[in-house]
Amino acid sequence: MHKFIRYWLPLLVYAVCILVASLWLRGPASLVKVFGDKPLHALEYGLLAVLALRALGHGLNLEMRWATIGSLVLVAGFGTIDELVQSLNPARSPDPLDVAADALGGLVGAALYLLLKRLFRKVVKPAVQSD
Numbered sequence: 549m550h551k552f553i554r555y556w557l558p559l560l561v562y563a564v565c566i567l568v569a570s571l572w573l574r575g576p577a578s579l580v581k582v583f584g585d586k587p588l589h590a591l592e593y594g595l596l597a598v599l600a601l602r603a604l605g606h607g608l609n610l611e612m613r614w615a616t617i618g619s620l621v622l623v624a625g626f627g628t629i630d631e632l633v634q635s636l637n638p639a640r641s642p643d644p645l646d647v648a649a650d651a652l653g654g655l656v657g658a659a660l661y662l663l664l665k666r667l668f669r670k671v672v673k674p675a676v677q678s679d
Contacts, residue, residue, distance in 0.1 A: 555607030559599040563626065566592065570633045570640065589627075589649035594657025597623045601658050616658055623654030 600622045605615035627650030631642040 551607050555603040559596075559603045562596060562599055566596070566626075566630055567633055570630050571637055586645065586649040589646050590653025590656065593623050593627055593650040593653040594660070596626065597654035597657040598661045601661055612662065616662065619658055620651070620654055624651045627651060627654075 597619050600619035601615055604610050604618045604622075605612055608615075610618065624647070627647045630650070631644070631647055634640040635642045
């Protein structure tokens with residue numbers, strides 16, 4: 549139960565929030581005007597990839613390479629589903645380029661997570677060994 553709450557619950561809550569936003573919200577117009585919607589998609593799905601990577605890697609104890617592949621597949625699939633859900637909202641329209649931005653954001657998010665995890669391990673490990 550502890551692994552579910554720590555690793556899977558954040559992923560599930562975030563995924564539901566994405567779907568709810570797709571169904572009922574129009575989107576943060578002021579941010580879209582400043583940045584465009586593709587960077588926002590990338591940021592949103594970068595975080596989804598990080599949460600998926602944590603859930604698959606630590607929640608299921610998968611090797612990191614398999615957890616990474618799984619998280620990228622999950623992000624691309626979920627991005628596709630999200631675009632299909634948007635077609636149910638008359639104020640939104642599905643866009644295949646959004647799926648591409650979602651997948652790219654997932655790739656960047658997963659890569660940053662793995663890089664920071666590796667750097668953090670190198671910083672913490674020597675400090676622990678020196679005590």
